[in-house]
Amino acid sequence: MLGSCWCARLESWLGRCCPIKLGITEIIDMKRQFILGGLVLFIILISGCSGFPHDQGEIPEQGARPEEKPASEGNPAKESSPEVKQPAGLKGMVVIPSGEFEMGDHHGLGSEDPKHPNDEVPVHIVRVDQFYMGITEVTNHQYCEYLNAALSQGLIEVRNGLVYGVSGSYVYCETREAVPYSRIGWDGKMFTILDNKGDHPMVGVMWYGAAAYCNWLSIQNGYNSCYDLLSWECDFSKNGFRLPTEAEWEYAARGGQYDPYYIFPWGDDADNMKANWPNSGDPYETGPYPWTTPVGFYNGGLHHKADFGWPGRQDSYQTSDGSNAYGLYDMMGNVWEWCGDWYGRDYYSFSPYDNPQGPDRGTLMPDGKPYRVVRGGNWYNGQWGHSRVANRNCGYYRGPQDPNHPYYHVGFRIVRRDSRG
Numbered sequence: 001m002l003g004s005c006w007c008a009r010l011e012s013w014l015g016r017c018c019p020i021k022l023g024i025t026e027i028i029d030m031k032r033q034f035i036l037g038g039l040v041l042f043i044i045l046i047s048g049c050s051g052f053p054h055d056q057g058e059i060p061e062q063g064a065r066p067e068e069k070p071a072s073e074g075n076p077a078k079e080s081s082p083e084v085k086q087p088a089g090l091k092g093m094v095v096i097p098s099g100e101f102e103m104g105d106h107h108g109l110g111s112e113d114p115k116h117p118n119d120e121v122p123v124h125i126v127r128v129d130q131f132y133m134g135i136t137e138v139t140n141h142q143y144c145e146y147l148n149a150a151l152s153q154g155l156i157e158v159r160n161g162l163v164y165g166v167s168g169s170y171v172y173c174e175t176r177e178a179v180p181y182s183r184i185g186w187d188g189k190m191f192t193i194l195d196n197k198g199d200h201p202m203v204g205v206m207w208y209g210a211a212a213y214c215n216w217l218s219i220q221n222g223y224n225s226c227y228d229l230l231s232w233e234c235d236f237s238k239n240g241f242r243l244p245t246e247a248e249w250e251y252a253a254r255g256g257q258y259d260p261y262y263i264f265p266w267g268d269d270a271d272n273m274k275a276n277w278p279n280s281g282d283p284y285e286t287g288p289y290p291w292t293t294p295v296g297f298y299n300g301g302l303h304h305k306a307d308f309g310w311p312g313r314q315d316s317y318q319t320s321d322g323s324n325a326y327g328l329y330d331m332m333g334n335v336w337e338w339c340g341d342w343y344g345r346d347y348y349s350f351s352p353y354d355n356p357q358g359p360d361r362g363t364l365m366p367d368g369k370p371y372r373v374v375r376g377g378n379w380y381n382g383q384w385g386h387s388r389v390a391n392r393n394c395g396y397y398r399g400p401q402d403p404n405h406p407y408y409h410v411g412f413r414i415v416r417r418d419s420r421g
């Protein structure tokens with residue numbers, strides 16, 4: 001007992017004190033030599049290393065710069081939350097390698113919705129640089145953590161149940177005080193997650209609130225923030241978190257599949273078991289809106305009511321794996337995802353080839369204002385119109401301007417450029 005404890009301490013001490021990490025066989029050999037050396041050497045060691053490490057003294061992994069650990073960045077809260085039930089392997093962000101693809105509608109499906117004349121043509125070749133992308137949409141848990149931190153830092157304020165930047169005029173997000181579907185509570189002092197929906201995607205979040213979240217998260221992680229919160233311009237040269245461009249979003253959603261170009265990330269089959277769409281038969285399709293599912297729910301697993309506490313009666317629900325080749329979940333369905341770009345209906349006719357960032361000014365909608373792009377469809381709208389990987393949608397159609405479509409199906413996911421070039 002004493003020997004094994006001593007050996008563990010010696011191993012720990014060797015690892016900490018030696019500039020070069022030793023191989024396990026070398027350590028075993030050295031331990032044997034030290035044991036055989038007897039008590040004298042033990043005493044020398046004790047007296048000569050007053051800072052003898054405790055067993056919990058972990059040796060930092062060598063060369064583990066944040067840029068080289070994309071799988072653990074961006075979601076510091078999610079992994080530590082006991083209430084969040086993540087499918088195995090969901091850890092934050094993945095690398096989307098640089099490349100070239102044909103952006104747009106290869107199937108002639110972009111004209112089927114009379115409300116949305118085809119804005120997905122001409123199909124055009126686009127190149128995007130390597131970047132990191134969130135494996136899932138940002139959750140209520142993550143956004144609520146931001147809200148409370150930003151409140152304590154004096155960055156935001158609440159007026160009539162709506163969150164704004166301090167003295168700002170743009171709504172960041174809604175709370176339950178303002179709208180019944182919000183999962184964010186506000187008691188005048190702090191924000192809370194309601195209805196046990198911490199692992200569901202944030203809804204009721206505006207483009208400005210998504211951008212502000214990106215800036216805050218950048219600072220928390222030691223990166224340079226991308227957005228000017230007065231002009232709302234995005235500085236793409238910064239290494240912080242931001243919203244994806246439309247091109248990045250579509251490129252990532254396709255998962256490297258170009259032969260042929262599919263309608264959905266996994267193929268041309270609108271499989272209801274691979275995404276949270278209407279009529280997926282999922283156990284969240286009951287009770288008050290929104291009928292979101294936990295992020296990454298469609299992972300091919302057999303899920304149980306005992307684990308998730310869903311409102312539906314069924315004890316279990318078998319999903320299909322809706323992740324794409326990059327390991328991204330819910331690119332189809334669950335919630336719309338804000339992109340950084342202004343929505344330009346005819347943008348594809350003059351989009352640049354290299355890393356397009358959207359038009360300088362968006363198409364003016366019937367209310368005379370430009371809006372940002374949302375992508376990927378959602379739990380409320382059907383597969384064919386909205387959740388095709390090429391589909392583009394304007395935020396105008398999803399806001400309070402249309403009383404049938406409040407922001408209960410709008411969320412976002414984050415990206416960050418690859419600072420390694």
Ligand SMILES: [Ca+2]
Pocket residue numbers: 276277278279280281282285291379
């Ligand atoms: Ca559903």
Ligand SMILES: [Ca+2]
Pocket residue numbers: 137330331332333334335336337376377
């Ligand atoms: Ca989505």
